[in-house]
Amino acid sequence: MTITRFAPSPTGRLHVGNIRTALHNWMLAKKAGGKFLLRIDDTDAERSKAEYVDAIRADLAWLGIEADGEDRQSDRLDLYEAAFEKLNAAGRVYPAYETAQELELKRKVLLGRGLPPIYDRGALDLSNKERAAKEAEGIQPHWRFKLDHDTPITWVDGVRGPQKFDPDMLSDPVIRRADGSWLYMLPSAVDDIDMSVTNVLRGEDHVSNTAVQIQMFTALGAEPPSFAHEALLVGREGKLSKRLGSLGCDAFREKGIEAAALVALLARLGTSLPVEPIGEREVLLETFDLSTFGRAPAKFDDAELERINTVLVHQMSFADIAHRLPEGMDEAGWHAIQPNLSTVGEASEWWRLVTGPINRLEFSEEDRAYLADAAKMPGWGEDPWHLLTKALKQSTGRKGKALFLPLRQALTGMDHGPDMKELLPLIGEAEARARLERAAHG
Ligand code: GLU
16 A cells, blocks of 8 residues: 655645645555645754644645544654664764864865765774763764665666665765764654654655665664655746745735635646646546656746636535635625636635725716616616516617716726626616616715
């Protein structure tokens, strides 16, 4: 069974890049009839906040991305400890005592010589006596995972194809801080093993982590999962923008973007499939395929999102949307107003044309006389707009804009808007006559 996971750190709100990763993991699992897990990576106790955990859940719920299980790393520390013991017994972790400043200096020296800033494994040269001396001084070690330098690291990436890393070119990663707390690398591998995760799909900023983690899986006696790294999301201008890094569900919701629009865009952005306003998840799932993912950065364009949103709003059925519509707005009201909407929120502005109050506009003498006639026109019936304009055309000889515009202005207080044919029956005869009357006589 395919098992994927989304593993956010609750140190902030989800942004559009995280949302995309969550969605793709959900799709990868659902397409295969598998499971999608939510794993809260909260080993950083200081920066992790309960409110962010709640926000992550709320955002996923809004997006319609439902997890088949949820865990948090802070509940699983015993497992990491056991894995650590196992690696320690096998000589795959070692204590190191360098301070941050010492490490920084080492990096600078290497970079200054034009060399890659790879950790020199100085800590491995310490004798037992030297280590004891450090600890006697009260210096607690941090811990590094010892990479196996003899075996090249290879995998076939679901997006990037065959990958090869020379372990000599990687630093032994720090996996545990001097205070005993965990860095991301080992707990993630331990969890992926324990939760039987089969596919790890994440951003390409994790490619070198994957190289390291593949060795961790092997060192822990597990088969590594399949890895895939998607190209990062960039702004329309082609750069990694700060704005994207803080653009989350709240901002989209405020702008009236439907979750379905965001999902339709993100499902296909950066793939060879056309981005289309597809509201049905099943359709998006059917066509979801990692082999369509490109390696070029995916460009996120707000205008494209807004276009998709508008089309999806125009496709919504009354039943789907009724609970979000202004009080009193019925199916006929929805149909009258729907074509004018680019967001559902705008419905209440348009609905005011029916319920009033409407803007009061100024009319010329001539138009006022015309509107006074209109207010007195007999008949209403099934299609009052047709009846009214036909009669006025005959009696006044007006046509086109001169015929229609003063009526629309007097009846709605606006120059444009929903189809009058649909709107007028909703306004109702008495109110319509009163509005015409008011416009005619001020
Ligand atoms: N917590 C990590 C992150 O947010 C998870 C990365 C992963 O998917 O393994 O970057």
